[in-house]
Amino acid sequence: MPMIAREEEFKEILQKRLSTPRYIHSLNVAQTARELAIKYGADPEKAYTAGLLHDILKDDEKSAQREYLERNGVILTGSERLAPKLWHAMGAQIYLKQQLGIEDAEILSAVRWHTTARAGMSVLEKVLYIADFISADRVYDGVERMREKAAQSLETAMLEGLQFTIIELANAERTIHPDTLAAYNETVYINETSKRSVRQ
Ligand SMILES: [Fe+2]
Numbered sequence: 001m002p003m004i005a006r007e008e009e010f011k012e013i014l015q016k017r018l019s020t021p022r023y024i025h026s027l028n029v030a031q032t033a034r035e036l037a038i039k040y041g042a043d044p045e046k047a048y049t050a051g052l053l054h055d056i057l058k059d060d061e062k063s064a065q066r067e068y069l070e071r072n073g074v075i076l077t078g079s080e081r082l083a084p085k086l087w088h089a090m091g092a093q094i095y096l097k098q099q100l101g102i103e104d105a106e107i108l109s110a111v112r113w114h115t116t117a118r119a120g121m122s123v124l125e126k127v128l129y130i131a132d133f134i135s136a137d138r139v140y141d142g143v144e145r146m147r148e149k150a151a152q153s154l155e156t157a158m159l160e161g162l163q164f165t166i167i168e169l170a171n172a173e174r175t176i177h178p179d180t181l182a183a184y185n186e187t188v189y190i191n192e193t194s195k196r197s198v199r200q
């Protein structure tokens with residue numbers, strides 16, 4: 001199993017920044033992302049690194065997360081201001097670049113889009129998005145179904161994950177980020193098109 005060169009350094013930083021459950025979650029997501037990357041043809045080491053670091057800011061106070069974004073010139077849209085859960089992903093992209101010196105655009109964008117998703121996602125971005133749903137520590141209702149979908153195809157798992165997120169947000173009367181809706185619409189289209197091509 002290839003090891004990322006800076007794995008130990010990253011783990012030390014994470015242990016300082018994260019609660020124990022969140023640290024364990026990060027290790028699990030890294031492992032699952034690596035497995036999904038091998039299965040679906042993304043770079044396993046990049047997937048592992050992105051998985052390891054994706055929640056690096058998540059245990060910071062929300063006010064600190066927001067300040068960090070503002071300090072770095074990020075202007076939040078209306079729906080982003082109403083969705084503090086998104087801030088750690090937006091901030092992590094900047095933190096990885098500035099504090100950890102990670103330049104790899106694929107890793108940075110996988111981390112950036114792991115909460116909202118977006119249209120036109122790379123395989124690595126999808127791998128991290130799904131790994132975050134099905135890592136070993138996840139226990140929510142429907143996780144087994146999600147794991148089955150992830151074993152079938154990346155696109156059906158994306159559809160399941162986006163449906164889950166949108167329904168949960170709508171039920172809680174929370175805003176749904178336009179990028180999430182764009183990801184959902186595109187995923188429905190991709191799944192429909194692939195069903196049609198199988199039928200022909
Ligand atoms: Fe996250």
Ligand SMILES: [Fe+2]
Pocket residue numbers: 025029054055132
């Ligand atoms: Fe996560």
